[in-house]
Amino acid sequence: MRKILLCMVLVCFMFVGVKPAFAAGSQFIIINKSNNQLAYYENSRLTKVFRVATGRNASYTPEGKFKIVNKIVNRPYYKGKIPGGSPNNPLGNRWLGINARGTWGTTYAIHGNNNASSIGQYVSSGCVRMYNNEVQWLFSKVKVNTPVIITTSGKSFDSLAAANGFNVQKSNGTVPPGASNAVLKKGSRGAEVAELQRILTKLGYSTKGIDGTFGQNTDSAVRKFQKAKKLTADGIVGPATKKALGMK
Template sequence: MQLRKIVFALGILGMSFSLMVKPAEAAQNEAIIINKSNNQLAFYEKGTLVKVLPVATGKTKGLTPEGKFSLVNKVKNRPWYKKNIPGGDPRNPLGARWLGLKVPGDWGHTSGNVYGVHGTNNPSSIGTYASNGCIRMYNKDVIWLYDRADHNIPVYITSASSSFPALAQKYGVAKAKKVVAGYETFNVNLKYGSKGDAVKILQKKLSITADGSFGPQTLKAVKKFQKSKGLVADGIVGPKTRKALFGK
């Protein structure tokens, strides 16, 4: 009887502890986020944004599915069965690597053979809307990703206007938001007409109204900042300007 009481008490304690676990503590540490709005892919490892890479997505909005999926298979030099073109052949549109996604509802094929992140033999298409649903990458980039992404990691696909740090927080990726000198950072290029959380971060850093819209006031502030740092004052917030802003 005494043993039963001890086991029961331990069970209650375990349940209480699980209820006390914060969402951040249970957050994912590795993930891929693909944003169709700017055709970029972000890879998070150990809760940290490691790299942002350009991609190509579906010719129309509905071709590349949106949601949370899993990476379920990885193939080097996958053949293109539709045209019977072997892997590694320069004519093969799947490029050097294939990372298959489990997408429920793809006509019952959930083994990662229908939708995937893959290389390409048409590098000029990267950054555009060109595929029949898959996500294309430069071959060198997909090889880099293939070597780092583990099976069953979550793959999020969206067309939101939010920055990757904001999306990563939304999806529960640990340490998604980095703070430098009191401000979050961002890893996307911004220019006149850009909108979203990344623009707000930029505006806060420049001490101007943070409305999330890159308009005349933001353009003027960016050019002024670029001139002060000896940069080309083109008003485009690229890698050099971000480094000057955040020291990284």
């Protein structure tokens, strides 16, 4: 009888205060298909925002609450018989598998790619593509069981986080200072945008003022610079354009 009571006490102790596994942990990822951006939160803070590519059909990239269930360095592209680490491998150098649609990280993933120009587009068969250097950074941070939210929404990242049960420090969904890998585009605000405007103006591409707001004039200046440097003239300041500008 004493053994039975002891077991009951132990069981109660184990479950008191236990939260659902999905809410555990200090990091999570939100992917918004409406603008093809991925937000990484750590310790309740929006740490970085990345540009990504998603499914060429709206239904291809699954939506919902998932988890990172495996992490693979240089995964082979089995379908095309391309070895891991090959520059021709469309899966890039890092694979973060998610448990979407009853799979276990072998079908859907956040991964790199060998076609940087596809980032920001709707081109994949369902996976979420990132620049190789950026997925490598993310891979080094996230742990197995990290929650991943995939949605299509006009809401801010902070609002999406709250809607999914995460308590975050308010950032209005914008990129925090120091998130130098974040993409800058029309609508972006802050110190990094002001830096972009100063550099463009110095190079002869007038933004008609340095106010830290990425508006039409800054967009026009960026496109002119990109065209001159033979980059994709889309007005989006990602890694390639930042490198050409000499931004850190």
